Amino acid sequence: MAAHAVLVSGPGLGHINGCMPLAKSLLSTPSFSHITIVCFARSYHTHLTKGHLSNLSHPSVRLEIVPDELPLDTTTSYSQLFATTPAMHDNLVLLLKRFHEEHRPATCLISDMIMAWTQSVADEMGIPRVEYWTASATSYLCLVSIPHLMSKGFVCSHKGPEPLGWKTEKKIELDCIPGLPRFPLEEVPRELRYAESTKGPVVEKFVIAAHNAHRATCVLIHSAFHLEPHAFHGLSHIGITPYPIGPLLHQSLDATSPLDPTILTWLDSHATSSVIYVSFGSNSKLSEQELVELALGLEASRHPFLLVVREDATIEGRHLKELLPLDYFSRIDQQGLIVPWAPQCALLAHHAIGGFLSHCGWNSTMESLWMGVPILACPRAAEQPINCRLIVEDWGVGIELQTTQEGTFSKHDVNVGVTTLLVGEAGHLARRKAKEFSKKLREAPMEGGHSHSSLLNFASNILK
Numbered sequence: 001m002a003a004h005a006v007l008v009s010g011p012g013l014g015h016i017n018g019c020m021p022l023a024k025s026l027l028s029t030p031s032f033s034h035i036t037i038v039c040f041a042r043s044y045h046t047h048l049t050k051g052h053l054s055n056l057s058h059p060s061v062r063l064e065i066v067p068d069e070l071p072l073d074t075t076t077s078y079s080q081l082f083a084t085t086p087a088m089h090d091n092l093v094l095l096l097k098r099f100h101e102e103h104r105p106a107t108c109l110i111s112d113m114i115m116a117w118t119q120s121v122a123d124e125m126g127i128p129r130v131e132y133w134t135a136s137a138t139s140y141l142c143l144v145s146i147p148h149l150m151s152k153g154f155v156c157s158h159k160g161p162e163p164l165g166w167k168t169e170k171k172i173e174l175d176c177i178p179g180l181p182r183f184p185l186e187e188v189p190r191e192l193r194y195a196e197s198t199k200g201p202v203v204e205k206f207v208i209a210a211h212n213a214h215r216a217t218c219v220l221i222h223s224a225f226h227l228e229p230h231a232f233h234g235l236s237h238i239g240i241t242p243y244p245i246g247p248l249l250h251q252s253l254d255a256t257s258p259l260d261p262t263i264l265t266w267l268d269s270h271a272t273s274s275v276i277y278v279s280f281g282s283n284s285k286l287s288e289q290e291l292v293e294l295a296l297g298l299e300a301s302r303h304p305f306l307l308v309v310r311e312d313a314t315i316e317g318r319h320l321k322e323l324l325p326l327d328y329f330s331r332i333d334q335q336g337l338i339v340p341w342a343p344q345c346a347l348l349a350h351h352a353i354g355g356f357l358s359h360c361g362w363n364s365t366m367e368s369l370w371m372g373v374p375i376l377a378c379p380r381a382a383e384q385p386i387n388c389r390l391i392v393e394d395w396g397v398g399i400e401l402q403t404t405q406e407g408t409f410s411k412h413d414v415n416v417g418v419t420t421l422l423v424g425e426a427g428h429l430a431r432r433k434a435k436e437f438s439k440k441l442r443e444a445p446m447e448g449g450h451s452h453s454s455l456l457n458f459a460s461n462i463l464k
């Protein structure tokens with residue numbers, strides 16, 4: 001009998017947007033006949049206008065918005081990501097019971113590592129739980145290794161003395177994660193290393209999430225095996241069954257809105273590979289100082305730029321218009337276009353885009369490489385430094401924006417980085433590599449590709 005998978009979306013746009021492509025992919029296998037996507041009310045309403053779920057229309061996919069009693073909030077710090085209430089647990093159990101009564105019981109529960117608490121719901125209902133990780137296998141390996149790093153003294157989950165290497169992490173290479181040749185300690189997010197440095201019990205939550213990752217039946221990872229073979233081997237080595245099933249961009253591109261006429265006309269007026277596209281994703285913030293340096297550096301490069309500045313782009317809260325000299329906008333006139341949001345995939349697919357100055361979110365990374373666009377990497381937080389290393393060192397599809405010890409950049413750094421990526425030798429090499437990558441990446445989830453076979457294996461194994 002074909003099965004019913006219940007996919008519980010994690011908080012944050014990346015998680016929400018990852019649900020529909022996964023649902024469609026599962027339905028393309030012989031194992032699944034219908035999917036329910038569960039989105040908790042806060043996440044859904046926060047991302048309503050930007051999330052792909054808002055235009056959900058598939059005959060075999062249903063959307064359930066589950067009340068969570070959480071306040072609406074657009075910020076997604078680690079502690080807010082983990083926010084849970086008893087209502088979330090109880091309402092999810094009630095929903096699964098309802099499916100049972102309606103003779104369409106859930107065969108498995110698929111949820112993010114951040115929603116590790118759903119393990120107890122799956123246990124209560126006697127169904128397997130599968131994790132769905134919408135970022136790299138390397139970052140997943142790093143997070144599930146947190147209890148191990150704790151036993152070695154690099155992570156401290158309670159108030160007390162600093163963990164090992166707290167101030168000297170730049171010099172420490174970890175060799176304690178099996179399967180990975182090297183792992184710089186500085187890539188383990190600092191908020192997850194020391195209880196003293198966080199506002200809530202974040203370290204503790206990740207320790208629990210890491211333990212629950214081992215209790216899950218397996219993990220579906222939105223990456224391709226050839227991108228990170230070491231990390232996939234490492235996960236198997238520590239007893240986790242990973243299925244690389246991505247990237248699933250062929251399943252989401254049709255849901256992407258087209259470019260609006262202003263952007264399209266502007267892009268059409270520029271030569272092939274001449275424009276730098278700049279975006280820091282859906283929730284990364286810059287300081288006001290950084291935003292100003294960014295805007296001035298882009299202008300100084302004299303290259304055309306398309307800059308996304310969200311309403312909530314800065315930590316301090318003032319908008320770009322209040323921060324820049326009055327004549328800035330007339331000065332950049334034809335050179336630059338600044339917008340609050342843009343359909344990124346459609347934009348990256350335009351021939352005029354020659355590079356992407358990115359915070360290295362995993363979705364942005366996959367989208368850029370799928371389109372063959374090289375990256376000027378400017379990681380900010382979370383797992384972005386890991387992605388930056390993959391982009392620059394492992395794959396050679398980008399270069400890193402120079403920053404100070406504190407991680408900030410100047411107008412000069414931006415000018416140099418953009419110019420190097422668009423017209424320098426290093427940028428030329430990265431562009432060539434990105435184009436090669438695009439071909440291989442697009443093959444992975446298609447019939448005959450590794451990610452496609454991996455998805456089919458998962459679908460048949462989960463029903464056994």
Ligand code: UDP
Nearest residue numbers: 014281282283308341342344361362363364
């Ligand atoms: N995005 C977009 N338009 C923008 C900025 C972002 O469509 O102006 C989308 C982008 O295509 C990607 C997602 O938002 O799918 C950002 O996800 P990512 O993992 O890169 O970063 P996050 O927002 O999770 O930090």
